[in-house]
Amino acid sequence: MEGVSVNYYIGLSAILFIIGALGVLVRRNALVIFMSVELMLNAANLAFVAFSSVNNSLDGQIFVFFIMTVAAAEVAVGLALIVAIFRSKKSIDVDQINLLKG
Amino acid sequence: MTTDLILFLILAAVAIATAVGMLLSRNAVYSALFLVLNFTTVAVFYLLLGAPFIAITQVTVYAGAIMVLFLFVIMLLGSEKLPERTVLPWQKPTAVFLAFVLMVEGAYLIFTQTASGIITNNPVESTGSPQAIGELLFSEYLLPFEVTSILLLVAMVGAIVLTGDRKKGGQS
């Protein structure tokens, strides 16, 4: 039978997610970290759509739609935050931002 | 090996490659461009999975709007090169190790607990047509849909407040 097992999609989704996570953990540029977060969201979206397709249900796609909306909002606010931080710190290096230090 | 699988593997390779490219690029502009490529590849996957509406949305919203926004900000702030020295020397090796462990765990999960289901590439007879999605959004998911409008409004106001010049705002 033709086609691709859903496991392949899940595996791809997992790999993309882990690459995104690595990006969050190892990069110091706040913008790149943010992009990595977007990548992780995309990985999750891919899994959603794959399950939606295999289960013949549209709910997964609706979820993806909402996630995209949230992501758009998040990017708008997040980038605004980064700009605000840059204004005060003159840097987008997250290692310079440690005001939470206990 | 079916054509479906070959197509999947090629696209998957592209997606992973662009993701890794984004991760490793020293310049933020390159990272952004890699990510656009990655998003586009994922949009192709959506098409293959029978979700044309989501695929189009992905291209317009993500690859289009969001990434353009990113690029604007990068241009605005300047894609500075960060110094090599780091205050967290253990961070990188630990992260790589943990990512590897997570990957092993994921692989173990996939190989031991096989999910049944075969996905056929069928971009034409898609179930996720804009019409079907629209019907669902305006019936079953009406309330969340409306709530997202408020969310977007709040995000818009938030962005304006956060980036607005305090002094000017205060004067006007």
Added chain:
Amino acid sequence: MNFSEAANTGYFFGLVPLLVFLPLTGMLINMIFGGKMSEKAVGTVASVASGLAFVVAVLLAYSLSATHGHMQTVHFAEWIHIGDLKLDWTFRVDTLSSVMMLVVSGVGTLIHIYAIGYMHEDVRFKDDIKRFRRFFVFLNLFIAMMMILVSGDSYLMLFVGWEGVGLCSFLLIGFWYDFDTLGQKSTANAEAGKKAFIANRVGDFGFLLAIFTTFWHFGSLQFDKVFEAASAHPDPVVISAITLFMLIGVTGKSAQVPLYVWLPDAMAGPTPVSALIHAATMVTAGVYLVVRSAPLYSLVHGASYIVAMIGAVTALFAATIAVGQYDIKKVLAYSTISQLGFMVAAVGMGAYVAGIFHLATHAFFKALLFLSAGSIILGMERGHHAHAHHDEDHGDGHAHVEHHEEEVFDPGDMRNMGNLRKRMPVTFWLYMAGTLALAGLPPFAGFWSKDEILLDAKLHAEHFPGVYLLLSIAAFMTAFYMGRQIWMVFFGKERTEVAEHAQESPPVMTVPLMILAVLAVFGGALNLPFEGFHNLGHWLEYTIGHVEGLPLDLGVAGISTVLALLAIFFSWLLYGKNPLKAGQADPLKKPLGFLFTGMENKWFVDEGYKAVIIDPFVKLAKFLSINLDWNFWHDWFHESVIYAGFKGLARFLSEPIDMGIINAIADKLAEMTKRSSEGLSRLQNGFVRSYALSVLLGVVAILGYLLFK
């Protein structure tokens, strides 16, 4: 329900607790509100409380006669219930206790009224007006305690009252605790109170032993049960022991040889106290106790004889001392001891009716005498003050003020008096009535009661040899010293200027005296020795069994009357014919010589007690305090054992235990906390990447756990 119906059905017996609680209520009112009440109000409250108790006593007596004298007990409250031991507060109303209740509350009420006038002046002479209220508080408490004593249904309730009246006696003797009898600042009165209390403690100890023995042998303290058990199985040894122990208590409370020494000193209390407590009521408690225990005493002749002899010896001994006294109250005090001796002798011989009869008449005439003496003393005091003012008006004021302060004047000394019948006629006649009653001249009350005692002594001479003789001599002496007193106080010439200025007392004092005088004159009607007039005898028969009403024995009565008249004649010869001059020695001094010196000095009994008992006791106490308490307990035991031992223990506990273990644990815990917090705080480095790494670590760990569990 009308009055006689109530009496016949015994309705009034339920009122008996009021005997105790009415005076207590008066006491409480005066204690709580008395500070804001006037003197008159305080005195009225106290007198009304006592008077209502008298009314209750009369109702009880009336009910008793209406119900043919049947003894009644009224259970009031549970007191001590331990196992088989059941001691309750139960009131006992019988003809004997009824007589006591009437005497106590009746005489007590009259003395309360008298005291309003007396204390009004006394507190002013002593310059401490606030103490007026305290006096009436104590007086009411005394009445309540005396009522507990006479109404108790068991030896223990009797003992409660016994101790209560002892307390009141102590409080009232030491009422002017910061003065002496001459009104000078001193602790003499307080020491007199102490002496009374300690002498009574000795007696109370004997009484307690009697109570213990009774309970040990008979298993009960209730009168009826004890008497039943005693008559069912008479054990002469035990009963002798009980009765003799009891006798020690009697000698203490009723001032008999050898514990009488406190009573003369008790005259330090205000005169109403001397009259009420130390003449009329409390000191007769011992007589009451013997009569109450009559079923026990009648079983053992030996003990009874000892009682009778102690009474007779006391009667004579105290009478001899009374002859040699100069203080008007001291004479009466020794007279009281002597008369108590008469009563004790009577009840010792089993002549209970005579004893109680004399108790009642003595309460009348001795209260009268004491109160009259108080009136005389206050009269002298008034004269003293008037005289002092008189002096100041004429002379150099400053010099005389000093003179006045230095002058010590004894208003109670008979040598300072003389011819007072001119100045205080009412008191004179009242005093005469009391004197004739005490001297035993017919038809006064004292004649009948004393004569009955003498007659009993004569009739029982076979079993109680010597008693009649001793009592007869004592009766002679009684008439003599009373005659001496009359001549010295009321006749002859004034021996001091003060006596010339003496003034009569107000009616609030003389009216109660008149009532007492009437009783002293006609009180003999209680029990006349004629057929059909043995009222008291019949009355007491209900309680103590059959009593033979004795007829008048003309021989005995004649002898005693002749003796009394003779004694008064002798006293006239010595003191009346040639009145004593100021500063002149007593005319008896020459003929009697050292005997009179002995009488004057109370036969040196106090000095003897001091040498034989008190001094060795003080020496022993000193020895014990220095050697045992100080050297042994304090120096050695405290320093070496307790202090050093404790120090050692403390050092052991502090160094190895506290510092080594407990403190170390606390220190280590603190250090561990500090270190772990330092380590943990390093995690909180503020880098968001680092936190994300922790999250990833958590994800990996949880996923790993879920997969490989």
